[in-house]
Amino acid sequence: MDPKTSVARSPFSSVVQRRSKSYRQSYRSYVGTMSHLAYTPGFTKRRLTTCRLAPKRCSTAEMNPEQRALLVREWQLSYVTPLYRFQHGHLKTYSRQLAAFLVSERQRGVAAEVGLESTLRVTFTLVAGMAQTEEEADTVFIKIHSKTPLALPDDPQKVLWSGWLTCVGGDPDYLRTLPEDFVCLPLFCSGGTEGLTALVKAWFQRTFDCCFGLLEINSVNLQWLAALWTDCHARTSIKQLKLVWSLPAEPPMEVIYAMHAQDASELWRSVRQPGLREEEDDGSVGLEEVACFFKGLKSHFYRHFRVELPAGRLTQVSTALGSAKHGGRIKISNSSYMITTLTLLTECALLKMPI
């Protein structure tokens, strides 16, 4: 028999055949028919957004209790590469597996049987109503409780750790290029001891073949947050706008710059340039406006204190709506504008994706 045809008839030819090499892919990129991976590294750039929608208020009544859980505390941010074969239908199984994993890790070197009673209880819950588009996966909230054997069933359990994975307003083009097997929840917020955070990350890494990395909020994004929050003042009071700069002086100097909400809001209104856009006012905010806002703030500071803030680095922004730190810690205090904040953070996380 002709050797070629015998290969073709082999039932496992789909596996056994030598895989086509990546040069095929490079060829493909010429022809214009992109592979479904659709990334030809470096050829398409995910750029920083220069224009955002101004925050829109959503009423607290719409919030469900799960969403409210996201407001309680300050979160440490990380980015996560897409989760392989994560299924929202298997949250119960994940709860059991993670609990067993945590128990076994806690008692280093002692094995634990999956599914047995343990001192920890893990719950995975779905937070509905966060996704902005169809491409986005639903937010998942994870809680770790300690279980005391004497506790009554109604007793509030002690929460040791909580965290959530989310994707709000992620770049639809990027999300669409991922194959079905992957679930993209790029923003991971954790609250609890570092040890437990590390363990949860390790479990995710092993189970869904993903990677975690620290998500810092750079000063451009802090400026964005400051501007967007100030923009809300017209509808919801932000009380005051507090900015913290760290200056490269010896010894290092920290400048805390707090101003009345009203003043900040007025400055913001003065730099808004609705005339620049073609439509009357679609509520979008441009990067140049943010830059202008901060230029005003800095020059004001210079006039009073003769300190050049541009030489330093913006490290923290806080208002009544929330606070954000350069190291990647965020607190969202008001649910009304949560989506805006999370959209920005999701974008930061997606920018960190290696491919």
Add this chain to the structure above:
Amino acid sequence: VTMAATLIPPDLNSSSSTDSSSTSNRSISRSLRVAEKAKKGIKAEDPIVAALKYFSKVQKGTPCRGNDEFENNLVTVERVAYSKGLSPEAISVMLEFAMSLRMGTVPCVRVLKCLLPSTVVPHQAVVRAVVWLCVGKLSIATQVLFIKWVLTVFDMIDAKDNLRAIYGFLFSFVTEENLVMRLFRVRKLLELHSKLGKQPYLLHLLSLYKVFCPELVTLSFNSRIRAGFGNHNGPWKLALNAIQKRTAVLVPSDLPLALQTQEKAGSRKRKLGHLDLPVLTAVVQSQKQTSLSQMVVPLAQIQSFVQLLENLHLIELPAQMGSLLGSSLALHYLDCVQDESAFLRINFWLGHSLHEEFLFCGHGGASQGSDEAVQFLERLMSTQDFLQEGFSSVEAFLYKFLNVWDGSLLRPQILALLSNVPVVPSTCISRLLSEPLEQLFFTSKVFFKCGLIESLNGMLVKWLTWHSVYALEDGRNSPLSSTRNVSRSGFMLSVGELVRFVGRLATLGLQLEGCHSLLLSFILDFYDTVCDIFQKYGLPLVVMIPRSVFYPALFAFDPISVDRLAKIMNRYKINLTAAKKQEKITGKAFHISLKTYQEFNHYLAFMVNCLWNSRIFQPGDDIELSEELLHESGVPQYWASFSLTNHPAFHCYAIDFHHKCWPERRDVDLKSIQHLQQWGWYLEYLFTQGFDGLRQFIQSNIKTSSRGP
């Protein structure tokens, strides 16, 4: 059924597997030996044969204390065992003797300790020994000793299939608290585990279950307990190694767990483990899958290449794809994987590791350039070499990294990765490669320049090789010939762009470094590839060497450069001729611009004039000097100053040749070489010095009958 059969204890009178003689009378053993001696000649002299004979025949109940014959024979066996190891037959005899307890427990232990195989252990012997084990007469300590022995020599057992049938019996010894599948077994282990605490051997067993049934058990180790079963095998292992070294016999054991090539991490702990490879583990099934999951073999269970081949269609990828990089066996499989998701997973992991370590390294910057980084990148390179392609995440990383690179951090590794970058569309070359690389090139030392040119040469070679392989593959399948034409022209544009880019670098590099001969050599390497694109890789593209490289090479002080230039020019000629020929045959073929031919002819004429005809600085040449200037220089016969005798690169050869021709002459007159006969000899002399490029050039471009200058 087979198990039941092996369970029947062997009859004590039955013969051992090696000796079929049924005689058990010791009194006639001597005559037998004599007969053996006659039969086998010298071999029978060997006391070991006698000893083995003794042990195969010795009767049950023979006392061992004070039995000199026994003692002598055992000493013989021990001596042989520790020096050369025991043959398979000897192992069978001695194991049978020991396990049957014919002379009690004391010799049994002694024999077991010296059972060091020289080549293999016959599996029948082990099975028989296990049968004896099941008879239950052995003391616990002896049983344990035997099982430890089996574990030690496990890799040397010739056929393990029969053994697999009796694993169950071996497992039953786990309860003996001194040793080594399904849920109830795990339960048993867990029970033991909770009773006995963290015993390393139990942890080891459990870790095996973690590999095979991850859904049943979770477990984490302290990294230190790796040495699972203690060192009880130590003496055996040492003795075995010594024997194997001495006899230099390669024992046909399976590949030693090729799946985990975990290096011993240094005592220094890294804080950020971005570059640690994940451990190869099977996927934890999130739901009970039906019959399908039975068919799947997790890659973590594959231990040998043979197993890999047998299960190729059933293999399940591991939980973390990054772990494949740690195993050569897994890479073999990866080469066959067609699942794009699998590659995406690897790329996510790899890209994340590289980004975190080298780009987002706000805190751990000091760890860069460390051993780990070097090891990681080298593993990455060898993986890419093995797969013969680059990972797209590495490519994406490089494009970013080149912009922040200082050109010295991990230079060899980064340059090697760079040469693996797959074809870049011509429109992107400038942004992704040229801009960052030019900056680095112009501000760096000559060694970096050489390295970069070498790397780009590697890149070009890989592109061209990919192309030629692709063209071949496509010729066979040719599903989309129209798309291929499009892509081919795109590919040609890319190659052209790359060659022009390197040409630019070469031009400026040679100027900056004053025609550094090392740099020139790397540049000529590159043009070695370029000049042969059509003939060697079948790509209809001829890009001429730029003048800024041609002239420095032609006037170089070292003869090697001139020789290599001659070779390159000769290859250009062959390529252009072939292209012309093809154009004539196929009619359309491809278009090589007239300018390329003109340029080549121009070079060729100049080179021949310069080296052969002693006619340089002619009007119309690229190098034109005014008559006055040439006169002012005071160089006599300046038109001949770059001929093969006067060229600075060949001057010393000409002088040497002159000495050889006329040893008696005091003053050297190179003009005398230019006579017809001497000229021919001189060329011959040069060719014997290894200037093959020059020879090819002269032979193909200058009619040998024509006289010298």
